[in-house]
Amino acid sequence: MSLTRQILLAMTAAILLGSLTQRLLLIPDLLSDPVWQEYLHYILDDLLAHGLFLLGGKIFIASLKVLVVPLVFVSLVCGVCHLRDQGSLGRLSLKTIVLYLATTGLAISLALLLATWWEPGSGVDKTTGGNYVPPQPMALIDVLANIFPSNPVQAMAEGRMLQVIVFALLIGIAIGRAGEYGERIGSHFNDWNEVLMKLVTLLMSFAPYGVFCLLFTLFAEQGIGKVGDLALYMLTVTTVLLLHGFIIYPLLLKSLSGLSPRIFLRKMRDVQLFAFSTASSTATVPVTLRAVEQRLGVKNRVAAFSVPLGATINMDGTAIMQGVATAFIAQAYGIDLSLSQYLLVVLTAMLASIGTAGVPGVGLVTLALVLEQVQLPVEGIALIIGVDRILDMMRTAVNVTGDAMVSVVVARSEGAIDQDIYNNPKAGEQK
Template sequence: MNLTKRILIAMLLAVVLGSITQVLLADETLNEILRYILDDILANGVFFVLGKIFVASLKVLVVPLVFVSLVCGVCHLKDQSSLGKLSLKTISLYILTTGMAISLALFLATLFEPGAGVSLETEANYKAPAETSLKQVLIDIFPTNPIAAMAEGKMLQVIVFALLIGLAIGRAGEVGDRIGAAFNDLNEVLMKLVTLLMSLAPYGVFALLFSLFAKQGLGTIGDLAIYMMTVVGALAVHAFVVYPLLLKTFTGLSPVTFMHKMRNTQLFAFSTASSNATLPITLRTVEQRLGVENRVASFAVPLGATINMDGTAIMQGVATVFIAQAFGLDLAMTDYLLVIVTAMLASIGTAGVPGVGLVTLAMVLQQVGLPVEGIALIIGVDRILDMIRTAVNVTGDAMVSVTVANSDNGIDKDVFNDPQAGVAK
C-alpha cells in the first residue's frame, strides 16, 4: 500500500474513533475507569504525546533545512545578479494569488450570505493581539543575531542570513567551492531524514487527529455549517480551479500531474495545520517530485511558508462578511476594497506571528469598523478550517515555485512528468 493510502486510512480512522471517543466522554453516565482510559491515557496521554512528537520531529528540520538548502541554491547560482529577478517574480506571484483568494472569498460570501439570519448578539469575548506595524516588520526582517533568529524560528531572518552566506560562498573562489560541496552533502543528508520521517507519517497523523477530535468532535460544525461550507467551497475553488489555471497558463504543464504529486504534502499540511511544520515535506516534493531546481525551490518554498497565506486570506474574507451579516452591519464597496488591500498586506506584514490567522483577521475587522469580538463566534470551527487552508497554502507554495522555475529555466520537465520520480518508498 502506498504512503497516500496509508495516510488517508489513518486520517479516516482517527476522525471516526476520535469523534466516537468525544461522544462517549460527553456521556455523564460513562464508567469512570473507561473515562480515565479514553481521556487521560489515550486522548490526552499516548496519542497527544505521539502527535506532539511527530510535529516536533518535522519542525526540528525546518531551520537547518531552509538554511542549508538556500545556501546551496544561492552559492551555486551561475549568475548571482539573477537573484533579484527571481525574488521579484516570486513575491509578485504570491501577492497575485493572495489578492485572487481574498476577492474570491468576498464574492462567495456575498453570494451565499453565511451570516444572514444568524443574529448573534455579542456576548462573545475576544481580545485582539497587539499588531506589529509594517515598518517594524520590514526592520525585523534583517537579523542582528542569526543564531538567535534560528533558535526562535524567525524564518524571514533565517532566509536573509542564508542569502548573504550563499552570496559570499559563491564569490569566495576555491574556498567557496569546498564549502559549497560540504553544504550539498549536508543537504542530501537532511533530505534523507525527511524521507525517513515520511514513512512514519500515518502513525503521526493518526495520533494528531485522534487527539483533536476526541477533544473537539464534530458537534460545533452544525452551528456554523453555512459559514464552514462557504469557506471550504472557496478553498476548494482556489486550490482546484485557480491554481491549475495559473499553472497551465504560465507554464503549459499538466495540473493533473501537479495535483497528483502534491497529495502527500497536502495530507501532511492538513494533519499538522502548519505550513512551517510541513515545509521539509513541501521542499522535498517540489525538488524531487516536481523537478524544480534547488536554487528556485530553496528560496520560493520557505518564503511562501512565511508570507503566502491564500487559505488564511479566504478565511478572512468569508469571516469578515459573516461577522458583518451576523451583527446586522452593512459593508460598502469601499469596505470590500479595504478588506482586499488590508488582507494582502497583513499576509506579509504579520509573517511569523503565532495565531497569524486571527491576528490578521483582527486587523481587517478593525480597518472596516467591525466588532473584533466577532472572532469569538468562529473560533470553535477555526481549528478544522485551519487544517484545510494550510493544505491550500502549501499547494500555492508549490505552484508558485514551479511557475517561477519554469520562467527561469529551472525545472526538469522529465522529472515533473515522471509519475514515479521522487516517490517515498
C-alpha cells in the same frame, strides 16, 4: 500500500475513532457503576486522547519542526552559492513575491464574492460567541526591521524564518563570490543538503502514525466541530478553499507554465495530507521542499527560496478565511459594507499576509487587523473560533499547494525545472 493510502487510512481512522471517543465522553451515565464510568474516562481521555496519542502527536510535530531551520538554511545557501548569475536572484525574488501577492488577492476576492452571495452570517445569534480579546499585531516599522537579523543564531533558535532566509541569502552570495574557498564550503553544504533530505524521507515513513495521533487527539476534544449556525459559514469557507486549490491553482499553472495540472495535483497529495494533519505551513516545509525538488523537478536554487518564503508570507488559505469571516461578521451584525470597504479588505489582507508573518495565531491577528480597517467589531471573531481549528487544517493544505504552484511557475520561467522528472508519475515517489 503507498504512503498516500496509508496517510488517508490513518486520517479516516483517527477522525472516526476520535469523534466516537468524544461522544462517549459526553454521555454522563454510559456505565451504571460510577467506578467503571471513571475508569472509562481515564482510559479514553487521560491515557489515550491526552496521554499516548497526545505525546505521539507532539513528537511528530517536533520531529518536523526540528528539520525546518537547518533544511531551509542549508538548501537556500546551496541554491544561491551555485547560481552562475547571482544578479538573477533579484528577478527570481520579484517574480516569486508578485505571484504570491497576486494569488492572495485573488483568493480573498473570490472569498468575498461567494460570502456576499451566500450570506452565511444572516440570522446568526451574536450572543453565542462569548468574549474575545485579539492579539496585537506588530507595527509595520517593526515588521520591516525584524526581517533583518541582528543575531542569526537567535533567529534560528526562535524560528524567525524571514531572518533565516535573509542570512542564508547573504551567506550563499558570499560563498559564491569567494572563489576556491567558497567552492570547498559549498561542497560541504551540498553534502549536508543530501543528508537532511534523506532524514525527511525517513521521517515520512512514520507519517501515518503521527497523523493518526494528531487527528485522534483533535477530534477527541472537538468531535466533528460546532455546526448549527456556523454550518453555512464552514460550507462557504470550504467551498472557496476547494475552488482555489483545485480550479484556480491548476488554471494558473497551465496558463503560466504550460505544465499538466493533473500531474501536479497528484504529486502534491502527500504534502496536502501532511499540511492538513499538522495545520502548519512551517512544519510542512521539509515535506513541501522534498516534493517540489524530487517529485516536481524544480531546481534547488528556486525551490530553496520560494518554498520557505511561501510558508512565511503566502497566506491564500488564511486570506480566504479572512474574506468569508469579514463578510460573515458584517452580516451577523447587520452592517453593510461598501465597495470601497471591500477593496480595503482585499488590500489589507494582502499586506497583512506579509506584515504579520511569523506571528503566532497569524490568521486571527490578520483578521483582527482587517476588521479594524473597515470598522467592524473585532469581538465578532469569537463567533467563528469554535470551528476555526478544523478550517485551519484545510486552509493550510491550500497554502502549501500555492507554495508549490508558484515554485513550479517561477522555475519554468527561469528554465530551472526538469520536465522529465515533472512528467514522470513515479519520480521521487515514496512507497
